[in-house]
Amino acid sequence: MKRKTMIKVVGWVALFGLMAALVLGGCGGAAPAPTTEKTASGEPIGNIFIAIVTDLTGPTSADCVPNILAHVAPFEIANKKGGLVYMDPKTGKQERVTFTWEMADNQAQVGPCPAIYKRLMTKNPLFWISGSSASTIALANQFEQDKVTCVSHPTNLDVYYPFKRYIFGMMPSYPEAGAAAIKWAAEDWKSKGKSGNPKLAWFAMNVPFGKAQKTVEVEAYAKSMGVDIAGEWWYPPMPVDLTAEFKAMEAAGVNYTTGNETPYQAAAVAKEITRLGLKDKIKVIHSYNSMNEPTIELAGDALEGMVGMGCCPPRDDANNPVMVTYQKIAKEHNLVWGWSTAICLAAGGPEGIEIVKAALEKRGWPLTTDNMADAWEQMATYSYGPAPFGVLRSYSSTDHRSQHHMVVQKFVGRRVVNAGEWFKLPDMTPK
Amino acid sequence: MLPCGTRSFSYEEDVVVVRTRAQWGLLIAFLVFLFTLPLYGSYYVLTLLNMMAITLIAVQGLNLLTGYCGQISVGQAAFVGVGAYISAIATTRFGLPWLAALICSGVGAGVLGIIFGLPALRIKGFYLAMATLAAQFVLCWCFLNLETWTGGTEGIHVDDPSIGGMVFSSEQSQYYLIMVITLVMMFFAKNITRTKVGRAFVAIRDNDLAANVMGVNLLFYKLLAFFLCCSFAGIAGSLLTHYLGVVSPEQFTLEDSVLYLGMLVVGGLGSTMGAVFGVIMVKILNEFAIILAPILGAVFPWAGPVTTHAVPLLVYSVIIIVFLIFEPRGLNHRWSIFKSSYRLYPFAY
Numbered sequence: 001m002k003r004k005t006m007i008k009v010v011g012w013v014a015l016f017g018l019m020a021a022l023v024l025g026g027c028g029g030a031a032p033a034p035t036t037e038k039t040a041s042g043e044p045i046g047n048i049f050i051a052i053v054t055d056l057t058g059p060t061s062a063d064c065v066p067n068i069l070a071h072v073a074p075f076e077i078a079n080k081k082g083g084l085v086y087m088d089p090k091t092g093k094q095e096r097v098t099f100t101w102e103m104a105d106n107q108a109q110v111g112p113c114p115a116i117y118k119r120l121m122t123k124n125p126l127f128w129i130s131g132s133s134a135s136t137i138a139l140a141n142q143f144e145q146d147k148v149t150c151v152s153h154p155t156n157l158d159v160y161y162p163f164k165r166y167i168f169g170m171m172p173s174y175p176e177a178g179a180a181a182i183k184w185a186a187e188d189w190k191s192k193g194k195s196g197n198p199k200l201a202w203f204a205m206n207v208p209f210g211k212a213q214k215t216v217e218v219e220a221y222a223k224s225m226g227v228d229i230a231g232e233w234w235y236p237p238m239p240v241d242l243t244a245e246f247k248a249m250e251a252a253g254v255n256y257t258t259g260n261e262t263p264y265q266a267a268a269v270a271k272e273i274t275r276l277g278l279k280d281k282i283k284v285i286h287s288y289n290s291m292n293e294p295t296i297e298l299a300g301d302a303l304e305g306m307v308g309m310g311c312c313p314p315r316d317d318a319n320n321p322v323m324v325t326y327q328k329i330a331k332e333h334n335l336v337w338g339w340s341t342a343i344c345l346a347a348g349g350p351e352g353i354e355i356v357k358a359a360l361e362k363r364g365w366p367l368t369t370d371n372m373a374d375a376w377e378q379m380a381t382y383s384y385g386p387a388p389f390g391v392l393r394s395y396s397s398t399d400h401r402s403q404h405h406m407v408v409q410k411f412v413g414r415r416v417v418n419a420g421e422w423f424k425l426p427d428m429t430p431k
Numbered sequence: 432m433l434p435c436g437t438r439s440f441s442y443e444e445d446v447v448v449v450r451t452r453a454q455w456g457l458l459i460a461f462l463v464f465l466f467t468l469p470l471y472g473s474y475y476v477l478t479l480l481n482m483m484a485i486t487l488i489a490v491q492g493l494n495l496l497t498g499y500c501g502q503i504s505v506g507q508a509a510f511v512g513v514g515a516y517i518s519a520i521a522t523t524r525f526g527l528p529w530l531a532a533l534i535c536s537g538v539g540a541g542v543l544g545i546i547f548g549l550p551a552l553r554i555k556g557f558y559l560a561m562a563t564l565a566a567q568f569v570l571c572w573c574f575l576n577l578e579t580w581t582g583g584t585e586g587i588h589v590d591d592p593s594i595g596g597m598v599f600s601s602e603q604s605q606y607y608l609i610m611v612i613t614l615v616m617m618f619f620a621k622n623i624t625r626t627k628v629g630r631a632f633v634a635i636r637d638n639d640l641a642a643n644v645m646g647v648n649l650l651f652y653k654l655l656a657f658f659l660c661c662s663f664a665g666i667a668g669s670l671l672t673h674y675l676g677v678v679s680p681e682q683f684t685l686e687d688s689v690l691y692l693g694m695l696v697v698g699g700l701g702s703t704m705g706a707v708f709g710v711i712m713v714k715i716l717n718e719f720a721i722i723l724a725p726i727l728g729a730v731f732p733w734a735g736p737v738t739t740h741a742v743p744l745l746v747y748s749v750i751i752i753v754f755l756i757f758e759p760r761g762l763n764h765r766w767s768i769f770k771s772s773y774r775l776y777p778f779a780y
Contacts, residue, residue: 118478
């Protein structure tokens, strides 16, 4: 009996000891400063560490995981070639830097973010990638306080106010997407020669993500565009029967609906409105998260003719050399060609590499986060050929838009096609 | 079991918490360690401890309700949210000083706890759990939809806490603030359990009918238990929101409520130290899972980030389940056995 107890005690002590060792090991002190050894053979002069926080195993991981893999793919490509080669002004020689990164899982929650932030900051990241809107919400002030640059995936508008120099968005924020939908609704109504104000309803999941477009600024913008907000209708994350909601909207005289959604909800809405025969009476404006193949696979022909806001060119656009290049990269790296793979490749990848290279060639090694912020600001005019998308922008003190452009897209013949020209987003500065 | 050589000659001596000189020494040494930690601890350790301390306050409140009074609550996270939003609104909209907002958070969450605790007078067990589950959903709906007050999905950004002219903006200063408040709440929780109120709670937990027959006012004490539980939650919420700098509806989910209950069960229901053990154990296991993931990723690069992050979560869950099978009375029971065997050594009994 005594031996058994001893084994139990030893087992518990070993378990706690292992965990404590891992936790303390994870605390670490400051990471060693990057080496500045000069090498004639072109060995890396240093390493750039990128800290990543995103949802890897939580409720939005189906979107976040392909995005983040696309984001780091170009850095992997650079590493395979031995690193990013550039002309260093300090050494006067061709040097190269390699990239390493660590992903932390916040499971789309705000709570784990402070500990994740502190742990990864001990490794001196040059910049962060915040792949979950919850993490940007939690860490926005921290990035500014510690002057750490961050590339953020879509999030709420208020993380950018007051003005944040160090946070760069790569896609429109949710309220901006809502404003774009309202703009299109107003123009569509006018183009049809209809009198009076169109009525728009919020129609999305009754969770923070779904309601993210409905903000005070967006509703004020709707008023300024002559669009009446008819009300709000919400559905659960897995909607099945939306008869009551659509009938209520029909009774209320709703002309347009919009709201944040993922492919499942978009497909359910499309199928339900088609079944009820209300497709022409109530125009559903899909969000950019659902203008993609997964939605088409789920809803099929029910989507025919439906419109949505896009922030990325149609993914099979053979006329866009950038999209063709990105599709090739995605194929080579076995990346899921998801709705935002191209944008993430753009923001993290070729553009990201160009930006780091430009910063290195201007400042030399080692780079600071201020150098990265300066470089990203200067790259705001980077050209993507026929379509302006995926450019990293910060909300500057004078231009309160992250992404400047969106495009109306349509489902035609089980494909997503552009249904208009790229247009500028309205300034959603809170008044 | 008392330490060897100690006896109680009065009621006051019997209920004392720190009894011997050795225990006083250990307590003082622990407090010195705790308050000097910012001088040599990394920011990561301080952040972990801050989050643990805030969680501990919420779990202590739940311990009073569930562990001592026997009333199950699966809505504790929602009441943490109530405290968080009250504090955020009080400081940003009404300009109240942070300390006043802290007190308002505690009282406000407590009053709301009484309202949602009223069903406890008629139902218990599973049915009470469902009633408190309703509180979780109702309050979360309010956080999301009462946009005029709560900011809706955008939440509310708050300033750093301040007392007088002193602003607690750095990690170290917030550490001291949170630790002091946590120690005060722990002291308060421990003392409640040693008073008439604590004994009434235990009587209700063990047999509420017998307690009623003996003269324990069920209405008063059950509602008091809910008030105290939710007040603790409200104070934890106020600390959390000013520590994070933002309050949003996504921070107070059902998963958090279940996690608080899980921490209590792992640590040991019905003891103040049980809540401490539970919070430390679960938080460390969580960090262990997070830290193990990149290590697995480096060892098995072909597995991809999803697998390497999911496996430690599985391990963490399995450890909790195994623990509950082999030690259902919690870590506190294991600690009590250790203390007894240490005090009796070399004797077996």
